[in-house]
Amino acid sequence: xxxxxxxxxxxxxxxxxxxxxxxxxxxxxxxxxxxxxxxxxxxxxxxxxxxxxxxxxxxxxxxxxxxxxxxxxxxxxxxxxxxxxxxxxxxxxxxxxxxxxxxxxxxxxxxxxxxxxxxxxxxxxxxxxxxxxxxxxxxxxxxxxxxxxxxxxxxxxxxxxxxxxxxxxxxxxxxxxxxxxxxxxxxxxxxxxxxxxxxxxxxxxxxxxxxxxxxxxxxxxxxxxxxxxxxxxxxxxxxxxxxxxxxxxxxxxxxxxxxxxxxxxxxxxxxxxxxxxxxxxxxxxxxxxxxxxxxxxxxxxxxxxxxxxxxxxxxxxxxxxxxxxxxxxxxxxxxxxxxxxxxxxxxxxxxxxxxxxxxxxxxxxxxxxxxxxxxxxxxxxxxxxxxxxxxxxxxxxxxxxxxxxxxxxxxxxxxxxxxxxxxxxxxxxxxxxxxxxxxxxxxxxxxxxxxxxxxxxxxxxxxxxxxxxxxxxxxxxxxxxxxxxxxxxxxxxxxxxxxxxxxxxxxxxxxxxxxxxxxxxxxxxxxxxxxx
Amino acid sequence: xxxxxxxxxxxxxxxxxxxxxxxxxxxxxxxxxxxxxxxxxxxxxxxxxxxxxxxxxxxxxxxxxxxxxxxxxxxxxxxxxxxxxxxxxxxxxxxxxxxxxxxxxxxxxxxxxxxxxxxxxxxxxxxxxxxxxxxxxxxxxxxxxxxxxxxxxxxxxxxxxxxxxxxxxxxxxxxxxxxxxxxxxxxxxxxxxxxxxxxxxxxxxxxxxxxxxxxxxxxxxxxxxxxxxxxxxxxxxxxxxxxxxxxxxxxxxxxxxxxxxxxxxxxxxxxxxxxxxxxxxxxxxxxxxxxxxxxxxxxxxxxxxxxxxxxxxxxxxxxxxxxxxxxxxxxxxxxx
Numbered sequence: 001x002x003x004x005x006x007x008x009x010x011x012x013x014x015x016x017x018x019x020x021x022x023x024x025x026x027x028x029x030x031x032x033x034x035x036x037x038x039x040x041x042x043x044x045x046x047x048x049x050x051x052x053x054x055x056x057x058x059x060x061x062x063x064x065x066x067x068x069x070x071x072x073x074x075x076x077x078x079x080x081x082x083x084x085x086x087x088x089x090x091x092x093x094x095x096x097x098x099x100x101x102x103x104x105x106x107x108x109x110x111x112x113x114x115x116x117x118x119x120x121x122x123x124x125x126x127x128x129x130x131x132x133x134x135x136x137x138x139x140x141x142x143x144x145x146x147x148x149x150x151x152x153x154x155x156x157x158x159x160x161x162x163x164x165x166x167x168x169x170x171x172x173x174x175x176x177x178x179x180x181x182x183x184x185x186x187x188x189x190x191x192x193x194x195x196x197x198x199x200x201x202x203x204x205x206x207x208x209x210x211x212x213x214x215x216x217x218x219x220x221x222x223x224x225x226x227x228x229x230x231x232x233x234x235x236x237x238x239x240x241x242x243x244x245x246x247x248x249x250x251x252x253x254x255x256x257x258x259x260x261x262x263x264x265x266x267x268x269x270x271x272x273x274x275x276x277x278x279x280x281x282x283x284x285x286x287x288x289x290x291x292x293x294x295x296x297x298x299x300x301x302x303x304x305x306x307x308x309x310x311x312x313x314x315x316x317x318x319x320x321x322x323x324x325x326x327x328x329x330x331x332x333x334x335x336x337x338x339x340x341x342x343x344x345x346x347x348x349x350x351x352x353x354x355x356x357x358x359x360x361x362x363x364x365x366x367x368x369x370x371x372x373x374x375x376x377x378x379x380x381x382x383x384x385x386x387x388x389x390x391x392x393x394x395x396x397x398x399x400x401x402x403x404x405x406x407x408x409x410x411x412x413x414x415x416x417x418x419x420x421x422x423x424x425x426x427x428x429x430x431x432x433x434x435x436x437x438x439x440x441x442x443x444x445x446x447x448x449x450x451x452x453x454x455x456x457x458x459x460x461x462x463x464x465x466x467x468x469x470x471x472x473x474x475x476x477x478x479x480x481x482x483x484x485x486x487x488x489x490x491x492x493x494x495x496x497x498x499x500x501x502x503x504x505x506x507x508x509x510x511x512x513x514x515x516x517x518x519x520x521x522x523x524x525x526x527x528x529x530x531x532x
Numbered sequence: 533x534x535x536x537x538x539x540x541x542x543x544x545x546x547x548x549x550x551x552x553x554x555x556x557x558x559x560x561x562x563x564x565x566x567x568x569x570x571x572x573x574x575x576x577x578x579x580x581x582x583x584x585x586x587x588x589x590x591x592x593x594x595x596x597x598x599x600x601x602x603x604x605x606x607x608x609x610x611x612x613x614x615x616x617x618x619x620x621x622x623x624x625x626x627x628x629x630x631x632x633x634x635x636x637x638x639x640x641x642x643x644x645x646x647x648x649x650x651x652x653x654x655x656x657x658x659x660x661x662x663x664x665x666x667x668x669x670x671x672x673x674x675x676x677x678x679x680x681x682x683x684x685x686x687x688x689x690x691x692x693x694x695x696x697x698x699x700x701x702x703x704x705x706x707x708x709x710x711x712x713x714x715x716x717x718x719x720x721x722x723x724x725x726x727x728x729x730x731x732x733x734x735x736x737x738x739x740x741x742x743x744x745x746x747x748x749x750x751x752x753x754x755x756x757x758x759x760x761x762x763x764x765x766x767x768x769x770x771x772x773x774x775x776x777x778x779x780x781x782x783x784x785x786x787x788x789x790x791x792x793x794x795x796x797x798x799x800x801x802x803x804x805x806x807x808x809x810x811x812x813x814x815x816x817x818x819x820x821x822x823x824x825x826x827x828x829x830x831x832x833x834x835x836x837x838x839x840x841x842x843x844x845x846x847x848x849x850x851x852x853x854x855x856x857x858x859x860x861x862x863x864x865x866x867x868x
Contacts, residue, residue: 028703034825036615044572132617134588142574201617216709217626218817219700240703244815248682252690253697411564411830414575430573453575 026238027512027530029523030250030259034218034243038204040178041121044138049178050523051241055223056098057181057206058230060089060114061172065524066516068287068339068435070176074109074207080474084167089114091158096228097184098211102203105186109207111154116185118152118162121145128188131197139179143433167472169479173434182207209234209526218243235514235529254279254507260530261508261515263523267325267383273507282506284517285329287336289440290381290429291496292372292392295422296458297450300365307494309359310425311349313399314392314497323388324500331498333487335440338519339432340476341483346491348498357399368401371424373417377410380502380521381429388427388499420451427499428455435520437483441467445495458495536858540851547847552605555839556598559832565590566614566830588614590832601836610837615829620837624819628841629712630700631818634810635803637734638742643796646746650753650792654761655780665750672747677806681740681813688736695735698815702729741810745799752795756788763787790861797853801846 035051036043043049053059062073072078075089095109120128121140129135140146148171150163164171174180187205191197204212207230210223221241225234242259244250250262251269255276265273265281274281294301294310301307316330332348335341360368374389375382382388386407393403406424408416417426433439443449446467447459463486470482506517511531518524567576567584576584585591589600604611610620649669653662689697696702700714707721715734718726760766761784769779808820819838826834 026703037617042617044570044574133612134614135617136570136584136587138570138574141580142571142576198617214706214708216817217623218821219815220703222706242699242703242815243817244698245821246813246815249685249698249813249815252685256689256693256697258697258699258703409563411568414571414573415568418575428573452577453573 024237025235025530025532026240027236027261027525027528028240028242028259029525030244030253030262031221031241031523032243032247032250032264033245035215035221037201038212038215039183039201040181041117041137041140042135042201044142046521051221052204053178053181054208054522054524055210055239055526056204056208056212057183058095058208059176059180059182060091061176063176063435063518063520065527066518068173068432068519070172070435073176074114074182078172084169084472084474085164087162087164087171088155089160089162091160092230093158095207095230096226097187097207098205098226099228100203100205100211100213102199103184103187103190103205105184105205107186109182109184110157111160112157112185113182114160115152115154116188117180117183118149120183121179122149122152127192128197128200131200137179139177139433143174143177143179145174167474169471169474170434170436170438173436173439177434210239213238234526236525239525251507254509257509260512261506261523263506265505265507267327270327270505273505278510279507280510280512282508282515282517284504284506284519285336285338286380286502286504286521287338287432287435287519288381288429288521289331289334289336289501290379290388290427290499291331291334292425292427292499293455293496294425295420296456296495297420298423298457300363300368301425303363304493305359305363306365307497308349309356309363309365309399310396310401311494311497312352312356312359313395313401314499315351315395316348316499317351318395319388319391320500322391323382323384324502325383327383327503327505328500329503331501332491334445334490334496334498335437335483335487336432336501336519339435339437339440341437341480341487343484343487345484346487349491349494353395353398360399360401366400369404370396370401371404371406372396373413373424373426374405374407375410375413375427376407379429380431380504381500382427383502385427417455418452420457422457425497426455432520437479438467438471441483441486441490442471445490456495458493460489460493460495463489463493537855540854544847544851548844549602551840551843551847552602552836553598555836555843556601558839559827559830559835560594562827562830564830566832569828569830588832605837605840610840611833613826613834614831615826615834620833623822623834624838624841626712627817627819627822629709630714630816631804631807631811631820633713633715634734634737634741634816634818635800635807637738638803638806639745639796639799641738641742642745642749642799646749647753647792650750651757651780651785653750653754654757657758662754666754669747669750672743673751675743677740677744677809678813680743681736681810684736684740685813696729696733698733698813700730700733700816701726702733705729737810737814737816740813741803741806744802744806745796748795748799748802749792753788753792756791757784760784760788790857793853793856793860797850800849804842804846 033047035048038052040049040053058074060073060075061070064071074092074095076092078087078089080087097105120126121137123129148164148168150165153161155161184205191199209226209229211226213222213224215221223239225237227233244253247264247266251265253259254262273279294307296302320328320330332346333343372389372392375385389405393405396403430440430444443453445454447464450457450459466482466486470479473479514528567581612619613623649665653665656662685697688695705723705726710717710720714730718730766779766784769783807818808824811818811820823838
């Protein structure tokens with residue numbers, strides 16, 4: 001009798017437990033790596049942002065989901081002064097920070113949080129500038145914010161002013177980037193008082209759609225829906241990141257139902273994933289470009305007709321099939337097609353080896369020997385640089401150009417390839433940061449970048465004037481025109497052979513709904529639901 | 533015995549110094565530096581690069597950096613990871629239990645299956661059984677771990693659905709780590725089914741990591757047994773009319789154990805190397821994967837600290853094996 005009672009009690013308890021867990025909706029995301037920390041500002045890796053800035057934080061402005069268009073976030077509206085030097089943001093009211101077992105906020109989000117977020121990165125003497133040993137504000141510096149921002153001022157609790165040193169149209173887009181995630185000044189003050197500043201990077205508090213629950217290093221990150229989220233509670237209750245570094249294993253986990261969403265599939269596995277009746281595969285063009293940059297400072301690549309001829313010798317279709325295995329699109333412009341101001345009227349250099357050979361002869365180039373640099377790492381814009389270099393080597397051989405393929409360790413590669421006297425053409429690429437064309441055209445092809453990020457060492461006055469002008473005006477239609485013209489100049493002058501833009505695939509369970517792919521490459525789970 | 537112990541410990545000091553130099557030099561010999569890699573395609577200006585290198589203390593003379601590292605290490609301070617900014621010591625000991633649990637299970641698997649297989653192969657020398665065992669061992673020894681792991685996952689997790697694909701425990705279970713050993717923690721948590729889940733997650737990684745040691749143990753046991761079985765005292769034991777199981781199990785196996793124990797001890801290094809791949813395939817949060825990530829990011833403190841800790845553990849295990857060996861075989865502790 002006693003035994004039966006015990007059995008019934010256990011059964012009841014188990015049923016209740018099961019019912020409890022069934023009512024909580026959990027979405028499992030098989031992420032590809034571990035975050036470096038939970039404060040996004042010191043980092044640059046997408047994997048870190050997926051686990052920190054995206055679920056946990058908001059920014060003053062946000063990218064409209066699925067686009068690179070900027071929309072209000074924690075700022076309800078903003079105004080730009082006539083001279084383009086002052087940006088005034090009206091802040092949203094009633095925004096709650098996360099309540100966790102390590103922090104309970106006593107006030108809503110206000111101007112102090114904005115000031116704290118940016119000043120810690122801007123001011124070298126700020127108490128949080130070096131809050132743990134060896135911290136660097138990589139993206140803030142990388143986007144030249146210290147040269148751009150004069151000061152940030154609190155007008156009142158719900159108004160902040162950003163003063164710029166010079167007009168810069170992409171400024172608002174910069175504020176939608178991960179490094180601009182708004183931190184809680186109140187939480188920071190508490191940590192400082194407790195002498196535990198470093199916890200800001202380990203136990204995060206934000207205003208985002210999910211709050212942090214726990215992280216087991218290299219294994220699992222757990223989040224729970226933020227009950228008081230300003231735009232409403234999420235459809236799911238719990239979000240779990242199961243860290244799974246190997247692509248084949250991610251695919252197996254997805255098939256076995258151990259996760260619901262798994263990014264970065266092997267291109268070779270796509271067919272099988274698409275054929276699985278329980279899975280759906282979403283796809284989108286990535287906001288990136290893979291290119292071959294000549295050195296325009298070195299003969300004979302200083303001649304436009306030589307660069308043009310070599311561009312015509314490259315069989316891009318073959319590269320797309322062999323290197324991208326279909327997960328790519330031929331690039332004709334230096335910016336990707338999903339970006340505003342993309343000039344679709346431009347025609348790509350046709351693949352024509354005979355004509356290319358004639359053009360080289362006409363330019364007086366005979367028995368040309370050159371180097372092609374192949375990256376030692378895999379990147380979305382170039383999944384296999386060595387293979388790509390080999391195909392280019394074969395293509396160039398057909399027009400009488402002998403290619404030697406060289407490669408270096410990644411850090412060295414990036415460093416050596418910047419040098420103005422670099423020998424040879426280099427394979428490289430770029431993934432957009434803020435969805436602004438300036439982020440491609442000025443960074444990669446502007447005169448300031450020569451000897452730096454402008455790997456073609458190409459400085460063209462006509463092009464430079466266009467992009468500099470576009471930077472100073474805030475009217476988007478007018479900027480679009482200027483960038484379209486700049487792309488015409490680029491195509492005519494051919495400092496690069498534009499190779500391809502990648503196509504990103506996202507396999508997930510058919511139970512998942514509401515997932516929207518981000519052209520900037522992030523993974524967002526707000527608004528995502530899962531069927532029971 | 534005490535003299536033997538002191539002699540062995542005395543040997544550890546120069547080895548330790550050697551390891552600190554090697555681990556310090558290894559990561560610095562690799563081209564590239566952490567600042568360049570952190571910046572990626574975006575790049576940094578030479579001034580900013582210099583500023584960051586200074587901030588990390590990498591602008592100081594190498595000998596100064598080395599002695600700083602050595603003296604800090606002697607005080608148990610391995611510095612902070614450049615990436616996560618957390619102490620390397622903490623990072624290491626958060627992850628180490630996972631590697632240790634997996635390695636322990638793998639070696640247990642290798643010994644439990646490998647030793648009997650070796651004994652039977654020796655007893656039935658030349659039979660089809662012997663040839664099958666030794667053939668399988670050779671295949672196991674030559675198996676690329678990555679391929680073997682994926683194959684098992686596709687078969688047992690994908691097609692048959694018997695085992696989970698990866699991880700240490702089902703995500704349904706959530707409890708704070710106490711010891712870091714999932715088998716123990718799952719029991720301590722008191723959650724129903726947690727232990728079974730942890731155990732089922734261990735099966736495939738144990739097999740994958742244990743395969744090479746299994747092959748080595750089986751082959752070593754077989755050859756040691758063959759040698760011992762040919763000895764005079766075994767013949768005498770047989771002539772006395774002892775049962776075959778007693779001759780093999782007591783007289784022969786005991787003596788054959790000596791080289792086998794040494795082999796098992798030497799497998800610790802092999803296990804840690806194999807753990808890197810096994811952990812990557814099975815998303816096992818251990819030190820192998822962590823070390824590889826740190827090397828790719830040129831996280832100097834993490835790499836030199838991690839290498840030092842691994843070397844210290846291998847030295848410790850070898851010391852223990854030597855002492856065990858000395859206990860079993862008196863000739864060792866009395867010579868030299």
